[in-house]
Amino acid sequence: MLSYRAALRRVAALGPHAISAASVALCLFLTVLAVKAPWAPLPRPVIATAGLAGAGAVWFRGRWPVAVAVVGAGAYVLSGNPGPLLISLFSGAGTRFLALAAIGTAAFLAQQWVDGGRLGTDALVSAVTATGVMLAAGAYAATRRELTRSLRERAERAETEQRLRDEQARSAERGRIAREMHDVLAHKVTLISLHAGGLEVNAGAGPERVEREAALIRVSAQEALEELRKILGVLRAGPDDDDDGFPDLRRLVDSWVSAGGTVTLHGDIGTWPPETARAAHRLVQEGLTNAHKHARGAPVTVTATGSRENGVTITVANGRSPQPSVETGARVGLVGLAERFRLIGGTVRGGPDDAGGWCLEGRLPWHAGDASPRGSHDQDAAG
Numbered sequence: 001m002l003s004y005r006a007a008l009r010r011v012a013a014l015g016p017h018a019i020s021a022a023s024v025a026l027c028l029f030l031t032v033l034a035v036k037a038p039w040a041p042l043p044r045p046v047i048a049t050a051g052l053a054g055a056g057a058v059w060f061r062g063r064w065p066v067a068v069a070v071v072g073a074g075a076y077v078l079s080g081n082p083g084p085l086l087i088s089l090f091s092g093a094g095t096r097f098l099a100l101a102a103i104g105t106a107a108f109l110a111q112q113w114v115d116g117g118r119l120g121t122d123a124l125v126s127a128v129t130a131t132g133v134m135l136a137a138g139a140y141a142a143t144r145r146e147l148t149r150s151l152r153e154r155a156e157r158a159e160t161e162q163r164l165r166d167e168q169a170r171s172a173e174r175g176r177i178a179r180e181m182h183d184v185l186a187h188k189v190t191l192i193s194l195h196a197g198g199l200e201v202n203a204g205a206g207p208e209r210v211e212r213e214a215a216l217i218r219v220s221a222q223e224a225l226e227e228l229r230k231i232l233g234v235l236r237a238g239p240d241d242d243d244d245g246f247p248d249l250r251r252l253v254d255s256w257v258s259a260g261g262t263v264t265l266h267g268d269i270g271t272w273p274p275e276t277a278r279a280a281h282r283l284v285q286e287g288l289t290n291a292h293k294h295a296r297g298a299p300v301t302v303t304a305t306g307s308r309e310n311g312v313t314i315t316v317a318n319g320r321s322p323q324p325s326v327e328t329g330a331r332v333g334l335v336g337l338a339e340r341f342r343l344i345g346g347t348v349r350g351g352p353d354d355a356g357g358w359c360l361e362g363r364l365p366w367h368a369g370d371a372s373p374r375g376s377h378d379q380d381a382a383g
Contacts, residue, residue: 016062020058020059020061020062021059023058023059023061023087024055024056024058024059026083026087027051027054027055027058027081027083027084027087028051028052028055030051030081030082030083031047031048031051031052031054031055031079031081031083033081034047034051034079034080034081035047035048035051035079037080038080039079039080039081040078040079040080040114041114041115042078042079046078046079047078047079047080047081048079050074050075050078050079050081051075051079051081053071053074053075054071054072054074054075054076054079054081054083054084054085055075055083055084057071057072057075057084057088058072058083058084058087058088061087061088061091061092062091065088065091065092065095065096065100066092066096066099066100066103068084068088068091068092069085069088069089069092069096069099069100069103069104070103071084071088072084072085072086072087072088072089072107073085073103073104073106073107073110074107076107076108076111077107077110077111077114080111082111085104085107086134088100089103089104089131089134089135089138090134090135090137090138090141091138092138093134093135093136093137093138093139093141093142094138094139094141094142094143094146095142097135097139100131100135101131101132101135104127104130104131104134104135105124105127105128105131108123108126108127108130108131109123109124109127112126112127175336175339179336179337179339179340181228186285186286186289188220188221188223188224188227189224190288190289190292190293191216191220191255191256191259192217192220192221192224194256194259194260194261194292195213195216195217195220195259195260196213196217216258216259220255247269247277247278247280247281249265249268249269249270249277249280249281249284249302249304250265250268252281252284252285252288253265253284253288253302256288256292256300261288261292261300262297262298262299262300263288263299263300263301263302264299264300264301264302265302265304266301266302266303266304267303267304267305267306268304269281269304269306272306272312272366273366273367275344275367276306276312276364276365276366276367279340279341279344279346279362279364280304280312280314280362280364282337282340283314283316283337283341283348283360283362284302284304284314284316286316286334286337286360287300287302287316287318287360288300288302288316290334290358290360291316291318291358294321294358295318295319295320295321295357295358296321297321297322298318298319298320298321298322298357299318299319300316300317300318300319301315301316301317301318302314302315302316303315303317306364306366307366308366311363311364311365311366312363312364312365312366313361313362313363314361314362314363314364315359315360315361315362316359316360317353317357317358317359317360318357318358318359319355319356319357320355320356320357334348334350334360337362341362341363341364344364344365345364345365346362346363346364346365347362347363348360348361348362348363349361349362
């Protein structure tokens with residue numbers, strides 16, 4: 001029994017053409033037996049012709065199940081070979097159940113009439129039983145086959161969806177890493193560049209000035225490395241595990257002032273919720289960095305206001321640059337900043353002001369993340 005089932009599985013694994021070829025071969029073998037016995041009271045040439053016709057029709061049972069059943073029924077009546085009829089009933093049970101039931105019952109009754117010359121209740125019961133058994137077996141096989149196909153498609157679809165989710169997760173993680181790296185590196189490297197530029201412009205400065213500026217460059221570089229290490233750890237733990245201490249906006253502004261920038265701070269974020277304060281800190285970082293890149297030497301004003309009732313507003317505004325800017329930038333920082341604010345329920349707007357300068361403004365709920373994220377952010381942020 002095990003070898004028989006194994007043989008059937010191997011044939012089924014070869015595909016529908018292999019199954020059709022095996023069915024035709026079986027019908028031909030039964031035709032040979034029907035001619036040799038013989039199985040019908042008709043001449044042997046008639047038995048052979050009917051058997052060959054039924055065996056050949058079996059090949060098309062999937063395309064025309066009813067027509068093949070009719071040919072199989074005729075072959076059974078004329079040759080006594082039930083193979084083509086049984087195979088057609090079994091194969092087409094999932095699509096043409098009622099038509100095949102009528103053809104099968106009529107074929108069994110006709111064959112019994114040819115053999116015995118009369119029909120009765122017993123003949124009708126046996127014909128209906130034989131037809132019902134074959135159709136039930138065929139319907140079960142068709143249902144099982146359809147279920148297997150459905151499960152296979154579902155598994156393939158789940159695998160494809162999982163692969164897409166993995167790719168999206170990797171893409172989101174890469175974008176998140178890029179935004180965090182930009183926030184840290186752009187700010188710190190710009191500070192280092194500002195200190196180094198001051199030394200270059202004032203080549204004749206005294207040793208005390210050189211020592212002080214060199215110390216500031218060293219401290220900025222160390223802080224950049226430390227923040228990079230924090231980011232790499234936080235990105236693995238998740239955004240909710242970010243515990244890098246409360247952001248100090250006053251210290252951030254003082255670092256730019258000490259590097260020679262003209263920055264004025266109005267307000268403070270010392271009493272804001274941590275998530276809101278961190279987002280505001282990132283916006284000020286981005287605004288100061290862009291002001292140095294595109295409006296070098298222009299005065300910058302940082303304003304931070306917020307309350308539980310009205311939410312939080314942070315603006316970084318710079319005046320007209322005294323010297324033309326040659327840096328265009330990739331605008332990745334502003335796009336990433338706008339996305340950061342959108343995810344926690346805020347908005348970012350950036351654009352020129354009436355005085356010829358530039359203003360970057362961010363708005364957030366008091367507790368970042370309480371409001372539902374917007375569907376889009378202001379396109380001026382990226383422009």
